[in-house]
Amino acid sequence: MGDVFSVTLLSLEVSGLATALSLLIGLPLGTALALGRFPGRAVLLSVINTGMGLPPVVVGLAVAMLLWRSGPFGGLQLIYTPLAIVIAQLIIAAPVVTGLTAVALQQLDPRLQQQLLGLGASQTQMVLALWREARLPLIAALIAGFGSVISEVGASMIVGGNIRGQTRVLTTAIVLETGKGEFETALALGALLLVITFLINVALTFVQQHGTRQRGRP
Amino acid sequence: MIEIRDLLVERDGHLVLTIDRLRIERGEVLAVLGPNGAGKTTLLLVLARLLKPKHGTIQFQSRTGSIESDLAYRRRISVVMQDPLLLDQSVFNNVAAGLRFRHLPEGEVRERTAVWLEKLGIPHLRRRPGLRLSGGEAQRVALARAFVLAPELLLLDEPFASLDAAARQALADELRRLLAETRTTTVLITHDPTEVRRLATRAVWLEDGRLSDRAPDTVAAS
Numbered sequence: 308m309g310d311v312f313s314v315t316l317l318s319l320e321v322s323g324l325a326t327a328l329s330l331l332i333g334l335p336l337g338t339a340l341a342l343g344r345f346p347g348r349a350v351l352l353s354v355i356n357t358g359m360g361l362p363p364v365v366v367g368l369a370v371a372m373l374l375w376r377s378g379p380f381g382g383l384q385l386i387y388t389p390l391a392i393v394i395a396q397l398i399i400a401a402p403v404v405t406g407l408t409a410v411a412l413q414q415l416d417p418r419l420q421q422q423l424l425g426l427g428a429s430q431t432q433m434v435l436a437l438w439r440e441a442r443l444p445l446i447a448a449l450i451a452g453f454g455s456v457i458s459e460v461g462a463s464m465i466v467g468g469n470i471r472g473q474t475r476v477l478t479t480a481i482v483l484e485t486g487k488g489e490f491e492t493a494l495a496l497g498a499l500l501l502v503i504t505f506l507i508n509v510a511l512t513f514v515q516q517h518g519t520r521q522r523g524r525p
Numbered sequence: 526m527i528e529i530r531d532l533l534v535e536r537d538g539h540l541v542l543t544i545d546r547l548r549i550e551r552g553e554v555l556a557v558l559g560p561n562g563a564g565k566t567t568l569l570l571v572l573a574r575l576l577k578p579k580h581g582t583i584q585f586q587s588r589t590g591s592i593e594s595d596l597a598y599r600r601r602i603s604v605v606m607q608d609p610l611l612l613d614q615s616v617f618n619n620v621a622a623g624l625r626f627r628h629l630p631e632g633e634v635r636e637r638t639a640v641w642l643e644k645l646g647i648p649h650l651r652r653r654p655g656l657r658l659s660g661g662e663a664q665r666v667a668l669a670r671a672f673v674l675a676p677e678l679l680l681l682d683e684p685f686a687s688l689d690a691a692a693r694q695a696l697a698d699e700l701r702r703l704l705a706e707t708r709t710t711t712v713l714i715t716h717d718p719t720e721v722r723r724l725a726t727r728a729v730w731l732e733d734g735r736l737s738d739r740a741p742d743t744v745a746a747s
Binding site: 432 | 570573575596599600602604606610613622623670671674
């Protein structure tokens, strides 16, 4: 029972941190891609769109090679640590959040930028106002980013190593239990993962839809 | 009050606006008439410093464009686009938006916003979502949002273009009353001579990106 609790907690910590970091990167980068006009923008957008479908196992392999003891970042001794899983999950979630942020902002009327500036908004105020306008799809981007990492197993397995009490998360624990033929335990962990994901999405959806109902109040 | 000199504006590599000299006096309502594609909106965007000219100067109350920052300049003016482009917030918050951008005290924001909701006849809409208004209501909100800023220069880009005839006439009468009351220096982009007669104190004709000498005659004849 204690094991299940620590595995669940680690899953939430790792995926929560990876999602938060992906938001810090994805929100400004997606905004720049949606609103900016700079050389290489189309190429970068294509890279991000490709990144939205990155196979986690390939990300795990690449991050493992970088963090391996003999790899370029081996000196940091991050391989088989929770932080290694965060890094891998960040690489998986960041393109999702970035790409969906760009799409969310591109759906707004482009003249709205001019109107906001014409009302005396600074560049920062304009971006904040646009984020507010696109809050529903932006929260959807957050939900998608979190969903992409809480459910992945390949990267966590490769860079985390599924070490009991250290890097075991819900998805890698399910793989292990299934491998051992402990289907009941695997099924219970699977159900737990589903319930947690559901509850978090319910909370985020509530925030999203609450924003819709709030419209109209001064 | 405003003097444009030797203005050249390019868009997508093409020269779209050439104005040697245009002067707008304080309190004047200058109508800029012309066919579609004549460069009217480009002129408005340049005046709002939302588009950089390739060459030329716009002197605004003795301050040249290059000295004052774009932000400081824009906080002395107001722009109303062809479509209301309201925010997905309450009518009140829409009208208050520009004041909040200027970091005015919330008490003053509420007071001034309430006054202008009243003046535009829309205090009952204050809680209504900005995106759930009729065309006429939305444009009244857009006008309130502009006037509440007490702009030194008001830029209107065909503000009634998306309205039906009845709403257009009602709002034009309202705008005439507000312009007379506030004596706001205004540039009105339009292709409707009726609006010019109703609202403007002077008109110029823009065609193929150039001001035409025929302007006064054209307006007088229309």
